[in-house]
Amino acid sequence: MQDHGLLTIILLLATGVLLVGFLRYLRLPAVFAYLLTGIILGPHALAVVPDLARTRQLATFGVVFLMFSIGLEFSLAQFLSMRRLVFGMGLAQVVLTSLLFVGIALLIPLPWKTGVILGGILAMSSTAMVVRALAEKMEMQTRHGRIAVSVLLFQDLAVVPLLILIPALAGSTANLLQDLAMAGLKATLVLLVLLVIGRPVIRPWFQLVANRKSTELFMLNVLLVTLGLAWVTEQAGLSLALGAFVAGMLISETAYRYQVEADIAPFRDILLGLFFVTIGMLVDLPVWWANMGWVLAVLAMILLLKGFLVWGLSRLFGFEPGVALRSAIVLAQAGEFGFVLLALANQYQLLPPRVLQPVLGGMLFSMMLAPILVERNGWLARTLVESYRQHRDQQLAEIRAANFQAHVVLCGYGRVGQSVGRVLEEEGIPFIALDLDPVRVRQAQSAGESIFYGDASRRDVLQAVGIFSAQAVVITYANVTSSQRVLSIIKELRPDLPVIVRAHDDSQLERLEAAGADEVVPEVTEGALMLASQTLLLIGFPVSTVLRRVRRFRQERYQFFRGAFWGGSEPGEDQNSARLASIALGETAFALHLSLRELNLTRFGVAVVAVRRHGIRGRDPSPDTVLTPGDVLVLFGTPAALTRAELYVLEGNTVQEAAAG
Structure with a gap:
């Protein structure tokens, strides 16, 4: 085939995009997609690319x-x-x-x-x-x-x-x-x-x-x-x-x-x-x-x-x-x-x-x-090496010998896990920690810490640390996938056990809650909360007022902080994660003169976080709030859900059926 430079590049890009997307869906490395692109379009197959x-x-x-x-x-x-x-x-x-x-x-x-x-x-x-x-x-x-x-x-x-x-x-x-x-x-x-x-x-x-x-x-x-x-x-x-x-x-x-x-x-x-x-x-x-x-x-x-x-x-x-x-x-x-x-x-x-x-x-x-x-x-x-399986059994036996009751299980004993352990120790609450870093485990054990080498994503390890007699589990992993894996096993073994999970930010809340977490503590959200409280203190707010505000924010499960407005790109973030979006209601918007209850945007998978009217932002608006021209709706949801909700809010019945589908 004659080499048409631009067409060749377009074919390479199109094939690469399709294959990379498909293989990423299968959780396979992108390198396979590039190799397949070369095989398919190369001189020994379709000969599209010389x-x-x-x-x-x-x-x-x-x-x-x-x-x-x-x-x-x-x-x-x-x-x-x-x-x-x-x-x-x-x-x-x-x-x-x-x-x-x-x-x-x-x-x-x-x-x-x-x-x-x-x-x-x-x-x-x-x-x-x-x-x-x-x-x-x-x-x-x-x-x-x-x-x-x-x-x-x-x-x-x-x-x-x-x-x-x-x-x-x-x-x-x-x-x-x-x-x-x-x-x-x-x-x-x-x-x-x-x-x-x-x-x-x-x-x-x-x-x-x-x-x-x-x-x-x-x-x-x-x-x-x-x-x-x-x-x-x-x-x-x-x-x-x-x-x-x-x-x-x-x-x-x-x-x-x-x-x-x-x-x-x-x-x-x-x-x-x-x-x-x-x-x-x-x-x-x-x-x-x-x-x-x-x-x-x-x-x-x-x-x-x-x-x-x-x-x-x-x-x-x-x-x-x-x-x-x-x-x-x-x-x-x-x-x-x-x-x-x-x-x-x-x-x-x-x-x-x-x-x-x-x-x-x-x-x-x-x-x-x-x-x-x-x-x-x-x-x-473990299947092929009996001595390794016996060594694992010995490790489990050592963990069982600790024989804790009414304790807390810490999954991960890095900086976050150790900080949680210090607080529990100060309050006299027994805990047992699991970690996969042998150096950290050895050093912490020599210092008298209650820590064992073990993988918390294994049922036998969780059973060995007394999951059936524990008061709670704290998962401190930075990796969300690993936390989800541990959560699924804990909820299978003991569905009633409270599990508190560390997260990087609030975009991971829904995934972890869906996996069974009773409480998710996003680091970014907590950091913002502390910054806000210190700011209020330094500009003269009474300590009692600040503490009351912080307590209220936490009781409402970070609703004021949940979500963020995204720019054109957010490096390192899941592009399908939930975020905030605002919709300005013009004179022709379908939602005008309807209440939030009548709009029922929850069917699209979004929540109305606030309504801004005349420059004043009202959080957690009442379902009976009737929308007027110039209002701005602040919604929280995934990109796909936000798109469907926006089409319905602005155009109504003309896209309602398609949006609902």
Whole structure:
């Protein structure tokens, strides 16, 4: 097909939007949508998007910004604090996995260069997928979580020398050692020059740019530094990604790290999505089908051999079999950087198609299985490892031995949980806390705190802490999904037990209340309430008046504070969450001269929070309030419900039937 630039972009965007939306609905990573887009529209399927060199060149900038992000997150202090696992287990995992696949390649047989490249590619695991899944399950601070994060940190770092190695392997065998030595020397010299010169320059330069107080100038400066250093390393015969990594490292030491990370996120995500589209364009489905045996063999090697290596290293580093198995399950998949290295090797024609397609298929299938395996890693460990199950039983026995009665159960013992515990202790109320951070549990136990290592989303753990004899449960998690999971189990075991749940803001109230929370305490709302009360005190209001107001606001379940007016976008917020909206009634509005009772807007799923008339805002208006021209209705509900209610208020019967549907 002839390449029509704009039409090609529109087709890519349309397919990407549909697939990303569908896969997000299935709770699958967006990377699968980009890969599917490339497969469907690529030269081996519909051939709508030709595999053009300029498309691949643009996609490489996604890798540039990905490496820049890794550089931003590179923290020498973090590496040193976890050095035993990062530089011990992480280094061993990458080296041994690479050597294992080199040996397999030589047995097939394949050229040793191909084996080295495959070893580096398949040694990588998915940082984005694993970290996100562990965070959602609150397993980041568990022992297997710390192992996984440490190994992933070293893998990210190992990409840098691999980006140097692959172009060197494309040279002649006779000069390979010389080429590798020269590449290593150039990389060392370039890095030293950039770090020595850049370190004292980058901080004052960014300060100078930031002082201009121009968002556009700051963003242009970030792009200049990133692409400029990438160009320098490319001119030195190295990769663009290496220069971007150095740029990220330099900026990570400044006070502008987080602002830079937020600014480059749109560029990175869009271009990285395009990169994965080009990876999908490499997929040749007929070749996959013809070589399905090899595809499944590669999948088995990634899951089993790589997993076995991680298990063995975990055991070697002193972890018990269950923790070792959980670490192996979490890390047994291919990763994003594996695709980066695969694309680079394909660019230098180092992987023949008979090798490329099965490897690509095995990597993709392993990433498709990864969310399921990570989600079920604990269940698999308890099922397959008897000693781990016995260890869990022993932990439960220790918890049961506490034998609390009429106590409070604290789910999560971070700063919020500890503060609640201090208050309960001061009042002489017994409590038992559950937490998944082994370091925190050990330190708190040594200080005499009533805390145990345990997952509150498991029935047997909740039963062990005496859920049937408890007075109340307090859930202090920051993650709403985790709180909902615990709530569902508590209400199943003991529906009458009062449960108080922490929330970030009032947009999460309905979700948590629907899950069974008796009280939800939004941090933002409580913060606003305290700020308001302190303001009233400082401007002269009597303490009794302020306390009475605060008490009334809380008794009315934060109704005055619930909801907020949203702007054009709210970063990090659920776009379907409830919010406030105002509707001005003009001379032709259908709702004029009707009472709120007659309007009955509750059938649309919205609540009338206030009516503003002649500049005066009346909260919680009476259902008998009759609306007049110029009134402003303040409503609370989801975007869809607010849209239906607004159409009815303004146009009435002409859209009433459609709105009700």
